[in-house]
Amino acid sequence: MANYREMWEQLGMDLENHDNLCAVLPTAFGDVYLSQENRPESMDFWDMVVADIHGIRPAELIEEQKKGRKVFGTFCVYVPDEVVIAADGIVTGLCGGSQFWVPDGEAVLPKSTCPLIKASVGARLGKTCPFFRIADMYVGETTCDGKKKAWEILGKDVPMYVMDMPQMKRAKDVTKWMEEVEDFAAVVEKTTGKTITPEKLAESIHIINEKRKALARVYETRKADVIPISGKDALLMMQIAFFDDPERCAQMANRLADELEQRVKDGVSVFPAGTKRILVTGTPMAIPNWKLHHIIETSGGAVVCEETCTGTRYFENLVDETGTTLEEQYRAIAERYMGIHCACFTPNTERVDDILRLAKEYKVDGVIDVNLKFCCLYDTEGYVVEKALKEAGIPVLGIETDYTDADAEQLRTRIEAFIEMLG
Amino acid sequence: MAERLNYYILFATYTQGMALKDHLRSAGIPCRISPAPRSIQGELGCGMSLLLEEEHIEAAKQCIRENHAEYYDIQALPCQINAKRGRFC
Numbered sequence: 001m002a003n004y005r006e007m008w009e010q011l012g013m014d015l016e017n018h019d020n021l022c023a024v025l026p027t028a029f030g031d032v033y034l035s036q037e038n039r040p041e042s043m044d045f046w047d048m049v050v051a052d053i054h055g056i057r058p059a060e061l062i063e064e065q066k067k068g069r070k071v072f073g074t075f076c077v078y079v080p081d082e083v084v085i086a087a088d089g090i091v092t093g094l095c096g097g098s099q100f101w102v103p104d105g106e107a108v109l110p111k112s113t114c115p116l117i118k119a120s121v122g123a124r125l126g127k128t129c130p131f132f133r134i135a136d137m138y139v140g141e142t143t144c145d146g147k148k149k150a151w152e153i154l155g156k157d158v159p160m161y162v163m164d165m166p167q168m169k170r171a172k173d174v175t176k177w178m179e180e181v182e183d184f185a186a187v188v189e190k191t192t193g194k195t196i197t198p199e200k201l202a203e204s205i206h207i208i209n210e211k212r213k214a215l216a217r218v219y220e221t222r223k224a225d226v227i228p229i230s231g232k233d234a235l236l237m238m239q240i241a242f243f244d245d246p247e248r249c250a251q252m253a254n255r256l257a258d259e260l261e262q263r264v265k266d267g268v269s270v271f272p273a274g275t276k277r278i279l280v281t282g283t284p285m286a287i288p289n290w291k292l293h294h295i296i297e298t299s300g301g302a303v304v305c306e307e308t309c310t311g312t313r314y315f316e317n318l319v320d321e322t323g324t325t326l327e328e329q330y331r332a333i334a335e336r337y338m339g340i341h342c343a344c345f346t347p348n349t350e351r352v353d354d355i356l357r358l359a360k361e362y363k364v365d366g367v368i369d370v371n372l373k374f375c376c377l378y379d380t381e382g383y384v385v386e387k388a389l390k391e392a393g394i395p396v397l398g399i400e401t402d403y404t405d406a407d408a409e410q411l412r413t414r415i416e417a418f419i420e421m422l423g
Numbered sequence: 424m425a426e427r428l429n430y431y432i433l434f435a436t437y438t439q440g441m442a443l444k445d446h447l448r449s450a451g452i453p454c455r456i457s458p459a460p461r462s463i464q465g466e467l468g469c470g471m472s473l474l475l476e477e478e479h480i481e482a483a484k485q486c487i488r489e490n491h492a493e494y495y496d497i498q499a500l501p502c503q504i505n506a507k508r509g510r511f512c
Contacts, residue, residue: 022470055470
């Protein structure tokens with residue numbers, strides 16, 4: 001028997017409270033995922049992962065730790081996985097997407113902090129998530145004020161390293177980010193006891209590029225007139241990608257892409273013809289935050305693309321693989337990551353360009369610009385985003401929400417009205 | 424009207440669950456992978472279960488026998504799935 005309870009106990013988790021989380025997940029997953037018809041068979045893999053989300057992967061990580069490998073927990077798509085893997089380390093995502101963790105976060109953070117940060121801090125301090133217990137080192141970054149202060153609190157409880165993100169995208173900022181990547185590499189080498197060589201880094205750059213290509217293949221099928229996969233299922237694949245072994249992630253995403261490409265050829269859609277195609281843009285949706293996608297897809301819409309950190313920002317653009325020296329490779333890594341257009345930058349007109357491009361590529365009928373409550377950056381940038389979309393003649397609905405259930409019906413009413421308005 | 428039942432096949436390990444899933448799929452018996460509802464999981468460490476509609480459970484039991492497939496238990500529950508419940512994690 002896979003005795004995960006013993007594993008959780010050894011990790012110092014609060015088993016009683018963790019049981020409460022285990023009790024709500026099956027209901028939520030059933031309502032959101034198992035209520036769907038005609039899902040791709042390849043989603044079996046991700047269903048299995050969720051069914052044992054605090055068991056299978058944590059047990060794998062612990063086995064690797066026993067062999068001497070180190071686990072780095074990250075919170076942001078700017079932290080380069082390539083560097084960790086080149087030093088034989090393992091990366092796991094740590095962003096919290098459940099209201100369950102929020103109260104433990106609010107015990108030390110202001111209520112007016114975004115739910116993602118509160119949930120992430122709460123998952124650690126409340127001892128109710130194995131990934132937060134397993135990670136040998138947390139890697140934060142300075143993408144917003146809330147996170148910067150949260151790292152100081154987490155840093156009292158767990159080894160914490162913070163990468164300093166530039167705020168602008170000038171050439172000198174790319175160079176600064178390259179220096180940050182090099183500094184991070186030195187910390188990773190010290191933690192793992194392994195040296196990063198150009199050969200190792202070339203290999204890890206290739207592994208992560210292959211993962212990006214596989215995820216992009218799945219997204220490519222969502223551009224078709226028939227919609228071969230729901231937005232909820234695509235979101236689940238993306239959310240798990242942050243936790244899984246990158247080579248297995250690529251293998252599973254490629255297998256899913258094979259099935260979806262066949263579905264497109266066969267004209268198989270998971271939505272009735274005429275269902276309105278929606279692009280979701282804005283703040284990330286960490287697992288198990290499925291709320292908005294579920295409401296959209298049970299209100300007459302289909303999410304065909306996400307311009308978020310749990311969407312296209314995670315996999316678009318590859319790291320140049322032609323570098324042969326560490327300097328060239330760190331430069332290539334810095335350039336790729338600085339091409340992610342987060343609202344933490346000013347100016348950030350490239351993100352608006354991306355949204356307009358994606359709206360066209362995925363043939364969307366409308367855009368839902370979602371903002372996690374108290375995320376000042378995305379909330380403020382929403383003005384520019386929504387103005388640009390309106391000028392381009394693309395209907396847009398701005399939404400602010402959190403992880404609670406309280407606004408679910410209100411959101412449904414607004415989204416149903418928006419979709420109806422799309423004709 | 425009689426309440427519709429869903430059947431959950433529970434396992435000691437997810438490898439047992441995935442093996443039976445493959446057998447069921449090969450036999451054309453519809454099943455879905457689901458987190459085991461906490462009320463029936465008991466002290467089992469594995470959270471994975473296979474969810475079947477009641478009209479397929481007898482065929483599934485036959486498939487289990489034919490393949491000597493390993494499982495822990497089979498439990499019936501009134502259908503738990505409600506897409507419009509509005510409750511999230």
